[in-house]
Amino acid sequence: MQAIDAIDKKILSRLQKNNLISAAELGKSFNLSTSAVQRRINRLREEKIIEADISIVSQAVVSKAVTCIVEISLQLGNMQIVEEFKTMLCNCNEVMQSFYVAGVYDFIVIISVEDMSTYDTFARTYFMDNAHVKQFCTHVVLQKTKLDYSVAV
Numbered sequence: 001m002q003a004i005d006a007i008d009k010k011i012l013s014r015l016q017k018n019n020l021i022s023a024a025e026l027g028k029s030f031n032l033s034t035s036a037v038q039r040r041i042n043r044l045r046e047e048k049i050i051e052a053d054i055s056i057v058s059q060a061v062v063s064k065a066v067t068c069i070v071e072i073s074l075q076l077g078n079m080q081i082v083e084e085f086k087t088m089l090c091n092c093n094e095v096m097q098s099f100y101v102a103g104v105y106d107f108i109v110i111i112s113v114e115d116m117s118t119y120d121t122f123a124r125t126y127f128m129d130n131a132h133v134k135q136f137c138t139h140v141v142l143q144k145t146k147l148d149y150s151v152a153v
Contacts, residue, residue, distance in 0.1 A: 001047050007032070009153040011040055012049070016150035019053050056149070064112040067096075067141040068119055071105040072127065073134040081132050082106070094122050105137075116140075 004012070007030055014021055014029070023037040030037070044050045059067070074081060082100065089098040089109060097110040113119045119138075127136045 001049075002043065004044070004049060004153075008040060008044065008049075011037065012044065012153045013150075015041070015050070016153075059112055063114050066113050066115055066119055067144070068111045068113070069139040069141065070107075070109045070111060070123075070127075071137045071139075072107040072109060073104070073136070074106045074132050075134045077132060085130075085132060088126065092122075092126065094118075 010030055011026055014026060022034075023041065024034045026032070027034045027037045032040075041050070059065070074085060085107070086098070086100060089095050089107070092111075094111050094113050095109055096112050099108045100106065101108055111119065111122065113122060123136070123138065127133045
């Protein structure tokens, strides 16, 4: 993997704010040719420095009005149980993000659902009825005060 330089960092910073910006516009900003910018972007993608080009959809528009942050502790077990739980979380459409963490809890999970009734059904199915879940604690998001997917470069 080639190290990223100051120009790569500037390109990454701009792309994180708007990944639809053209290579020509970036080139003008950094005094580079369009093809030089495109080569840099292609390299950043090939080397997985740019992991994905995505569109962030409004949860409200798709009727996902409730966001819950859930802390989960598993029963004492082995890594197979942890791996199975990770796989289960990855296969749940309601799970937006999942983190295997150190500390009091084993997982922190961000879930998006239509309403609290839907969350209740989800929690019963995946947490309460799961013999490997020791306990879980749900925090219901009242208001998003900052939501940013960019990484400081």
